[in-house]
Amino acid sequence: MGYDLSLTTSDGHTLAAYAAEPEGAAKAGMVIIQEIFGVNDDIRETVDNFAKQGYHAIAPALFDRLETGAILEFDEPGMNKGRALKGDLDWDDVIKDVNSAIDHVKGAGKVGIVGFCMGGSVAWFAAARSPVDVAVCYYGGDISSNQGETPKCPVMFHWGAEDAGIPLDGVRAVEANHPDIPSFIYDGAGHGFSCSRRGSYHEVSAGQAMERTLAFAAENLS
Numbered sequence: 001m002g003y004d005l006s007l008t009t010s011d012g013h014t015l016a017a018y019a020a021e022p023e024g025a026a027k028a029g030m031v032i033i034q035e036i037f038g039v040n041d042d043i044r045e046t047v048d049n050f051a052k053q054g055y056h057a058i059a060p061a062l063f064d065r066l067e068t069g070a071i072l073e074f075d076e077p078g079m080n081k082g083r084a085l086k087g088d089l090d091w092d093d094v095i096k097d098v099n100s101a102i103d104h105v106k107g108a109g110k111v112g113i114v115g116f117c118m119g120g121s122v123a124w125f126a127a128a129r130s131p132v133d134v135a136v137c138y139y140g141g142d143i144s145s146n147q148g149e150t151p152k153c154p155v156m157f158h159w160g161a162e163d164a165g166i167p168l169d170g171v172r173a174v175e176a177n178h179p180d181i182p183s184f185i186y187d188g189a190g191h192g193f194s195c196s197r198r199g200s201y202h203e204v205s206a207g208q209a210m211e212r213t214l215a216f217a218a219e220n221l222s
Helices: 041-052 076-088 091-108 118-129 168-177 203-221
Strands: 002-008 014-020 028-033 055-060 111-116 134-138 155-160 183-186
Touching: 002 041, 002 091, 014 041, 014 091, 028 041, 028 091, 028 118, 028 203, 041 055, 041 111, 055 091, 091 111, 091 118, 111 118, 111 203, 118 134, 118 155, 134 203, 155 168, 155 203, 168 183, 183 203
Parallel strands: 028 055, 028 111, 111 134, 134 155, 155 183
Antiparallel strands: 002 014, 014 055
8 A cells, every 4th residue: 555755846855755545546635744753654654544544645754855764763862853853944845845745646636734743833834835725733833933824725733731842822822813723622632642652642632633634634625
């Protein structure tokens, strides 16, 4: 089902990606955006799962501009390196990388984007700057400081009530500034609650969030 490939951006950069297609005809395209740990087994599994839902899904390796093939562990050294790599990213370059992934799957029809952690912020930027038809943002830490972005497509937010890195007052500010965007806060869930390989995984919240994500995507990509 899944396959590795290379993408070329509008500025000539080449980056790796992982993609998967459904068994039958794809009903839409879906771009999956990584956490700060790279396009690891969790992100690949997420791509596979979206393919099983009928999407031609793809995850671009957004760290490739800085370090090719960066796959980091879910531990303190991995966290520190991931944060450092993220801090060196240029959001304009990231959008170019995202757009190359969109180009790869747009033959399936409409295209959505779902991002986790760093990817949640990327999905927020893409909603305003990229040709996507729906965006779902899981605990994007840079959304609060970039509330001035103007989405051009439907957006959904997922947040953890116990997320130490994203204070709830910041979440409430985002909700107040964008009252038309559906936003869900999950009790008992911290940062990374949707990733089954992380210690912060919160199964009930992850299940609820994905149910909402799939319904929202189906509604806006049909």
